[in-house]
Amino acid sequence: MIDKLMIYEIKGIEKDLLEEGNIPMLTIYLEDQEGMEEIISMEESLMYERQLQKGSKVVIGPDGNLFPLSMAENLGMLDEEQEIPGICLQQQGNWQAEWMENYMDALEEMDDLLKPQ
Structure with a gap:
């Protein structure tokens, strides 16, 4: 049973073939501290926005996308008292609920801004 939020290092990034009308996606190859590998897909623009690159230390967030450690800490994903590489699942549930609420x-704010006046 997994009881920690794993911290990964980005080992490789490949651009996916883009079909017309689709969002540009990347395939990201990750490795945790124990050498276990993980592969995920993520929007190219989000990777750029979060300034992620080969060698970056990241966590997989509640939405399945990667977050750099500094952003994960700011969002409350990592507890200051917890030792890296992660947090327990109970704490993970708390930050996931808070993240989802935010x-x-x-x-809702975006929806309000887009409504015709």
């Missing part, structure tokens, strides 16, 4: 609030 995300939903942001969507």
Whole structure:
């Protein structure tokens, strides 16, 4: 049973073939401290926005996308008292709920801004 939020290092990035009308995606190759490998897909623009590159230390967030450690700490994903490489699942549930609440609030604000006056 996994009881820690794993911290990964980006080992490689490949650009996916883009079909017309699709969002540019990347395949990211990750490795944890124990040498276990993981492969995920993520939007290219989000990788650029979060300034992720080969060698970056990251966590996989509740939305399945990568977060740099500094952003993960700012969002409360990593507890200051917890030792890296991660946090327990109970704490993970707390930050996921908080993250989702903040995300939903942001969507509501965007919706309000886009409504015709």
